[in-house]
Amino acid sequence: MGSYLPAFLAASLLGLFSCYGFEACGDVAEEIPNPGKQIPKAMRMTIYIGVGASIFACAALLLAVPDIPAVISGQAPNALSDVLFNAFGSVGTKGVAAIVMISFMSCVLSLQAAVSRLIYSFARDRMIPGAEVLSRISPNSHVPTTALFVAGLVPSLIALLGLFAADALTSIVSFAVVGIYVAFQMVVAGALYARLRGWHPSGDFRLGRWGMVINIGALVYGVLAIINILWPRTPDAEISQKGCTSG
Numbered sequence: 001m002g003s004y005l006p007a008f009l010a011a012s013l014l015g016l017f018s019c020y021g022f023e024a025c026g027d028v029a030e031e032i033p034n035p036g037k038q039i040p041k042a043m044r045m046t047i048y049i050g051v052g053a054s055i056f057a058c059a060a061l062l063l064a065v066p067d068i069p070a071v072i073s074g075q076a077p078n079a080l081s082d083v084l085f086n087a088f089g090s091v092g093t094k095g096v097a098a099i100v101m102i103s104f105m106s107c108v109l110s111l112q113a114a115v116s117r118l119i120y121s122f123a124r125d126r127m128i129p130g131a132e133v134l135s136r137i138s139p140n141s142h143v144p145t146t147a148l149f150v151a152g153l154v155p156s157l158i159a160l161l162g163l164f165a166a167d168a169l170t171s172i173v174s175f176a177v178v179g180i181y182v183a184f185q186m187v188v189a190g191a192l193y194a195r196l197r198g199w200h201p202s203g204d205f206r207l208g209r210w211g212m213v214i215n216i217g218a219l220v221y222g223v224l225a226i227i228n229i230l231w232p233r234t235p236d237a238e239i240s241q242k243g244c245t246s247g
Helices: 005-011 013-018 035-064 068-073 079-124 145-163 168-196 208-230 241-246
Strands: none
Touching (some): 005 013, 013 208
């Protein structure tokens, strides 16, 4: 029997690609009453609810697959659409697709809002080009409209590359996920470096005696996650008959 480790690492990519985004809560901290308590709470609830919903959805779809061996062998390449069609029919499948599209749009809008506030904060501190324009606040809506426009325009232009380059969407998504994990680890590594030099966090939310342990664990986990995402894989390669029968 072969090792299950490669399969486990490949399957864990689902969690790495879906269970993040909680940091966006911190980007709107200046607009939240009592952010020292509310932002950490919002981050935790995002993880709890998001991870729980992801596990529920994945488990439900896996249990609903009528023929798992056919999916593994490639005889049923469109397992998700087959499950939805068998469960809801043609009209119901379109309804589910509409719900999924609405949820994706809500995620896009929330991330656009978070990115615009991040751009605004850097511009306000004169840390990026065009700071004077990007730091302007609309007198009517009281939001950084120029930063909001840039936060929508730049990703749209990047997404359009998919019309001209083969596999561009896969490369863009992979780069974005790796990039955000690298950004996470820059903060985690900086916090660990500061702790080793005697820094003690202050504020309403603190990890106390567990801070150092969690900091080290987060850094190790993040580095391993980046390696796992970047590890080259060949999902289209044929599986030998020996490998199919050994399990």
